[in-house]
Amino acid sequence: MPTPAESVTDASRARVRRAAGALRRLFETRPAGLLTDVDGTISRITRQTNDATVTAAARRALGHLAGELDLVAVVTGRAVERALVMVGVDGLGYVGNHGLEWLYEGAVKADPAAEAARPHLEAALAAVRAAIPKADFHVEDKRVSTAIHYRQARDPEAVERTMLELLRPFEQAGQLRLIEGRLVVNVLPALAIDKGAATLRLVRQHGLRAVAFFGDDVTDLHAFHALHALRADGLADTLAIGVVSPEAPPEIRDAADLCLQGVGEVERVLMALAARPPRHDGRAG
Secondary structure, three states: OOOHHHOOOHHHHHHHHHHHHHHHHHOOOOOEEEEEOOEOOOEOOOOOHHHOOEOHHHHHHHHHHHOOOOEEEEEOOOOHHHHHHHHOOOOOEEEEHHHOEEEEOOEEEEOHHHHHOHHHHHHHHHHHHHHOOHHHOEEEEOOOOEEEEOOOOOOHHHHHHHHHHHHHHHHHOOOEEEEEEOOEEEEEEOOOOOHHHHHHHHHHHHOOOEEEEEEOOHHHHHHHHHHHHHHHOOOOEEEEEEEEOOOOOHHHHHHOOEEEEHHHHHHHHHHHHHHOOOOOOOOOO
C-alpha cells in the first residue's frame, strides 16, 4: 500500500498503466528477463540501512513473475546474503556487490580479483575510521566491497568532503574505485565490473531477447547504458525504467525510457504484471 507521501493520483495511475503496458509488450518477445535494483526501487530508503525491507506484495509479484518469464533477477549493491534476506524469493537470480558476486547453485561466488583487493578496502576503512567520528557514518562491509553511509551525520556535506579526501588517493593509485550515491560512498576494487557488466552477463547467460531494468541511483545508470547499447546494436528489445524521487539523481530521469515515482509505483506495476502476465507469442531468440 502507498504511504501518505505516495498517495495514488490520476497521474500516478497513468504512469503505472503506461509502464505495465510497455512491459507486457516488451515481454511478448522471448526469452525475456526482468531485472531490478533493491534499495530505492523495490525497498524504501531508510535512515538505518539494515531496516530496509521489500514488501510482501512486491515479493509475491516477483515470485509469480519468476514463473512466467525466463529470468527475474535482482542486481544490487548489497551483498548477496543481505539481498536474500531482504527479497527472500525463491526462483530469482541474485547478483550482489554491483556485479562482483553471484548466487550460483545455492552458493555465493565472488570474483577472485575482487577478493584479492580486500587489503586495500581494509586500509581505506582504517583511514576513514581514524579521521571521522564514529557517530557520523556507518560501514556496510560486504567483503568484496564496502558502502560507507553518512545519512545520519550532523553535517553530511562536511563528512562527504573529508571522506573523499581520504579515499581519493586509493582511487588515484588504481587500487580502488569509488561510486558516490545517495549519502553513501561505495568503495569497490578497481575492476571493470559494475551493474552494466552484470546485466550483459545475464543477457548472454540466458539468451535474453527482451530485458527490462528498474533502477533509481547512479550505480543503476551502468545497467541503463548497457540496455541502450543492446537495443542500438539490435541484440535485444530493452526498457530502462527509472524510479525517481526528490533524492534521485537527475541522470536517472535523463537515461530512463520510462519513469515511475517511488517504490509504491514499482510495486503496483509488478502487481499489475503478476495479475495479468504478458502473453508469450512464441518468438524466441
